[in-house]
Amino acid sequence: MKQWDAAFKFAVLLPLAVLTGYFLLLVGSQSAFFSFFGFIEQLSRADIRSAIALSLIAATVSSAVAVGIAIPSAYALARIDFPGKRLIDTFIDLPMVLTPIALGTLILMSWNTAIGRMLAGFGLTIPFTLAGVILAQFTVVVAISVRMLKATFEQINPRQEQVARLLGCSAFGSFIHVTLPLARRGILAAIILTWARAVGEFGATVMVAGTARGQTATLPSSIYLAMSMADLPQAVTLVVILIGIALLVLFGVRMVLEPQT
């Protein structure tokens, strides 16, 4: 029996070791092209600083709007029964299974409708603008946010909300005083992951907003531009920044979700 246990342990640890090694190879291979002084030099370039700033601003706005809409939507899906709920629940997942390029196409096409033209009439232009970057990122990340928050709300015991109602809270009061505080870890995790996904968004953003340096080029689209022009130092600098952001996010999520000991 002991031998079988050891064999099983080995069988599950081996793929994990291979996977870890592969990721280390991916990250480590950057070091051949990376130098600290080169990194600082790249950071002093206006177009790179613009890409970083644009990525951070657009991701912050798009993820804030996404989470802001996802909280009530996810709560409704988790708690309220209404006709067509299963259909809507499935439909909202669409951006998660659709390739971002296709999503970007959908956004552009939708702007060519009466509603799009009306919004353009009010000065809201989406193609090749910062608003386009934000809309593209929002469209990609909002479904992730809804899915995460729905799972969070479903984990909260509805009895706690019912007891709050009977202790004097309205439905909104019970949501504010009981549900939201109990969901705070899930909401924080959703904010962090949504923001991280928005920072890394490429396909839909490129389709909707293009890659105009200093205007609509984000970190991922700048990496694409740098690689297409064989500018490896710039590409590696941007990759290292993205890796840094990703590690910070993963660490942040762990801090939020894992109970403090």
Add this chain to the structure above:
Amino acid sequence: MIRVQQLIAKRGNFTLGPIDLDLGNSSYLTILGPSGSGKTLFLETCMGLVAPSDGQVWLDGQEVTKIAPERRHISYLPQDLALFPHLNVRENILFGARRRQLDMTRVESRLTSLLDLLALHSVIDRNDVATLSGGEKQRVALARALLPEPRLLFLDEPFSALDATIKRQLQVKLREINQQLGVTILHVTHDQEEAFMLGEQIAVVISGQLRQVGARDDIYYRPATLDVARFLRNQNIFDLTVQDVLPDGSLQLGDDLNLYAPGHAGAQRGQKLATGIRSEEVIVIRPNKPIGPELEDNLFHATVDDILVFGGTHTLCVKLHNSDVTVDVELPNCAMRDLGYSVGDTLRVCLRKRSLWTIPLDGSALSREDQNDQLR
């Protein structure tokens, strides 16, 4: 205090009701029924958490059927207590008073008396409700429910997760609360001991229907329907036929067993009845022991067929002579030790007429008057 009229509620394929119930001030009603019988749905509908399909709920003479739960002034203690883990013990208890913006001077004084009553002074300053023991959590949840001075307190199987000792302590405490604070309590349970210990009145709900409401003895000794009798663990139930209605109104029954039983309105010859007696009401008598005339009716010779031991009691399964009928007799251990019966012993059993109940088998339930007559 609370009155429900023709209340019907649905959840999925399950339908509760129609239910009619009237409960006065400061009463203690236990709603007893098997799991899945609709007890919790009944509470939820009365509290306004579930909208009824039909019927009305009245509180203090005011119809509240369409009024939001928070405006009904009912407090609720669910089975899992639903303490708020993001709040400390004091914040949990004060939650309702703060949300209702009650006068804090009055609240503080009531809090002090509740902490005394529920012995919660030692835990009131705890930061994490997860560190409380099961009994402490129960008392904190009870204090939280009672602090806003509710009109009614609804309890849904509140002691099901506790060990026997703590459960008994809290049951005694609940009775004190009902008497000292005068709060009307509706307590849902499937535990028959708990229901009979606490409820001044007991309502039996089976398969979504309110089968019987009444005082403890009514329910215990005079079940109105066969499913109530079975649910209340009446072991000795016999299907018999009315042979004669005697001049004093009592019935002579026959078929597998010849018995004299209390009568009821509308009883007539040839009517099919179920009659029964609780096992602890059966009297056992040694074969040669002289007996008084009050035990001469419904007296049978029998043989001990089996003996079952249940902690503090023994159940003798005795087979009546000249028939296939077996009767269960429950005896406390001390009586069993004195009598010293063993399997194969012969004895006499008396199914006293006044201890028997009868239920017509045509589907009708006995009226309250008939039940009272039988009790007398």
